[in-house]
Amino acid sequence: MRSGSRLERVLRLGRFAVTAELNPPDSADPQSVYRRALVLAEVCDAINATDASGANVHMSSVGMCAVLTHAGYEPVMQVSCRDRNRIAIQGDLLGAAAMGVRNVLCLTGDGVQAGDQPEAKPVFDLDSISLLRTARILRDKGQFLSGRKLEAPPRLFLGAAENPFAPPHDFRPLRLGKKIEAGADFIQTQYCFDVPRLREFMARVRDLGLHERAFILIGVGPLRSAKAAEWMRAHVPGVVIPDEIIRRLKGAPAGRQWQEGKRVCIEIIQQVREIEGVSGVHVMAYRQEELVAEIIREAGLLRRRHLREKEPRGGM
Amino acid sequence: MSFLQNSPHLLERAYSATSRALSPFRRWLKPGGRVERLFVGVEIVTKRPLFDCRMCGQCVLHSTGMTCPMTCPKNLRNGPCGGVRPDGRCEIIPDMPCVWVQSWERSQRMPVYGSDILTVLPPLNRQLSGTSAWINDLTGIAQKLPAGWSE
Numbered sequence: 001m002r003s004g005s006r007l008e009r010v011l012r013l014g015r016f017a018v019t020a021e022l023n024p025p026d027s028a029d030p031q032s033v034y035r036r037a038l039v040l041a042e043v044c045d046a047i048n049a050t051d052a053s054g055a056n057v058h059m060s061s062v063g064m065c066a067v068l069t070h071a072g073y074e075p076v077m078q079v080s081c082r083d084r085n086r087i088a089i090q091g092d093l094l095g096a097a098a099m100g101v102r103n104v105l106c107l108t109g110d111g112v113q114a115g116d117q118p119e120a121k122p123v124f125d126l127d128s129i130s131l132l133r134t135a136r137i138l139r140d141k142g143q144f145l146s147g148r149k150l151e152a153p154p155r156l157f158l159g160a161a162e163n164p165f166a167p168p169h170d171f172r173p174l175r176l177g178k179k180i181e182a183g184a185d186f187i188q189t190q191y192c193f194d195v196p197r198l199r200e201f202m203a204r205v206r207d208l209g210l211h212e213r214a215f216i217l218i219g220v221g222p223l224r225s226a227k228a229a230e231w232m233r234a235h236v237p238g239v240v241i242p243d244e245i246i247r248r249l250k251g252a253p254a255g256r257q258w259q260e261g262k263r264v265c266i267e268i269i270q271q272v273r274e275i276e277g278v279s280g281v282h283v284m285a286y287r288q289e290e291l292v293a294e295i296i297r298e299a300g301l302l303r304r305r306h307l308r309e310k311e312p313r314g315g316m
Numbered sequence: 317m318s319f320l321q322n323s324p325h326l327l328e329r330a331y332s333a334t335s336r337a338l339s340p341f342r343r344w345l346k347p348g349g350r351v352e353r354l355f356v357g358v359e360i361v362t363k364r365p366l367f368d369c370r371m372c373g374q375c376v377l378h379s380t381g382m383t384c385p386m387t388c389p390k391n392l393r394n395g396p397c398g399g400v401r402p403d404g405r406c407e408i409i410p411d412m413p414c415v416w417v418q419s420w421e422r423s424q425r426m427p428v429y430g431s432d433i434l435t436v437l438p439p440l441n442r443q444l445s446g447t448s449a450w451i452n453d454l455t456g457i458a459q460k461l462p463a464g465w466s467e
Contacts, residue, residue, distance in 0.1 A: 081390075082390075086439060108392060108397045108398075109390075110399060110407070111389055111390065111399070111407060111408035113408050114407070114408075124392075125440075125442070127390070127392045127393060128394075129394035129395065129437075130393075130394065130436075130437070130438060130439040133436060133438075133465070134439075134464075137464045137465065143463075144464055145439075145462045145463075145464045145465060146464060147463025163398030163400075166396070166399070166401075167400050167401075167404045167414070167417050168400075168404070168414075168416065168417045168420040168421070170420075171395065171420040171433075174434060175394075175396070178395060181436055182436050237398070237399030237407040238397075238398040238407065240402055
């Protein structure tokens with residue numbers, strides 16, 4: 001164990017892990033966080049606090065994690081390189097660890113152009129890989145990037161993102177290897193709507209032995225309607241939705257498309273679970289926490305409590 | 317110019333030849349003087365048209381498929397982001413091919429330095445912006461890593 005993280009413990013015990021995304025509110029009231037977190041906490045092992053995802057401003061991830069740890073929840077703090085330089089990020093990592101955050105997801109971040117304030121200055125002082133290495137230096141060497149010693153290092157379980165569905169496809173598994181080399185202990189992927197593509201990706205990952213060096217959680221989520229799917233495909237960076245899925249949604253009557261979307265999501269979870277090297281799923285649905293909880297229940301993931309392996313996996 | 321960019325094996329040979337040719341003169345190559353101003357001028361007129369160089373002062377072209385990573389809108393030096401469009405274009409500038417899609421393709425055609433694309437690169441030293449990458453490389457300034465980073 002590197003971190004005292006509950007998510008890490010679940011994964012090392014060989015249980016199929018479930019994480020869910022909590023989109024921060026546009027609110028200064030902690031109750032707005034708790035209302036949403038309560039729904040998710042019952043059904044998942046850790047809650048991801050997004051960091052201005054899609055470059056839209058909301059409550060900060062570090063603030064939301066403070067609120068969550070205060071109430072005993074297990075957050076995964078997402079840190080993006082878009083808005084802060086290395087000085088701010090290292091300080092935030094220490095502050096977050098001091099508040100009890102044990103999981104950090106290191107991201108590059110969407111461009112400012114994708115959000116509601118495209119006039120903003122993009123920072124990108126670090127990239128996701130140098131951020132991972134920086135966080136590992138804080139944890140393992142007990143130093144800042146500058147070499148200055150820490151009084152007490154942060155105990156963190158370090159995560160990274162991967163998108164198996166975006167080009168250049170043959171570089172993606174190698175890039176995942178680079179992230180693990182830089183310090184990633186776990187991986188959460190972009191939305192998976194193309195299971196055959198994921199199978200190809202995971203085959204390469206297994207060839208490289210990467211699934212034995214980091215825990216891989218596959219991103220999944222429901223599509224509300226064919227129209228929403230088309231919008232997402234066109235506007236959300238990195239989301240790839242095959243035409244076949246959109247046709248399937250269109251086939252359902254107008255008011256029922258969300259149910260079909262939910263069914264597709266549950267099917268994908270079940271298929272993904274069978275792929276060797278997959279350690280869990282990460283469920284995302286923008287501000288639809290109840291739906292996420294239903295999906296986790298109906299996919300049979302609450303009965304996942306049996307051990308797949310008896311001993312915790314060592315050597316990672 | 318795109319002919320040269322699409323011939324990364326020629327560019328990598330030119331890089332290693334230049335490196336070898338300049339190496340004996342290392343003693344005279346110092347930052348901050350007239351020699352550096354000359355180098356900066358030469359780098360601007362050669363690397364800007366060729367690579368759309370942004371004068372970061374820490375050239376890593378041989379590790380990035382002879383494609384300048386600073387032209388990526390996110391300045392990514394370690395690989396593509398997750399936002400690359402299915403047609404291989406940039407998430408932020410839809411008319412632009414993703415720098416890293418090109419970088420990866422070109423690195424596959426570079427027998428000497430191609431595999432350097434797998435190396436984890438340190439964060440940029442922003443103090444070197446606008447200085448001569450050749451002088452920084454040959455004097456070892458560019459290789460000086462943040463103290464915590466070095467193993």
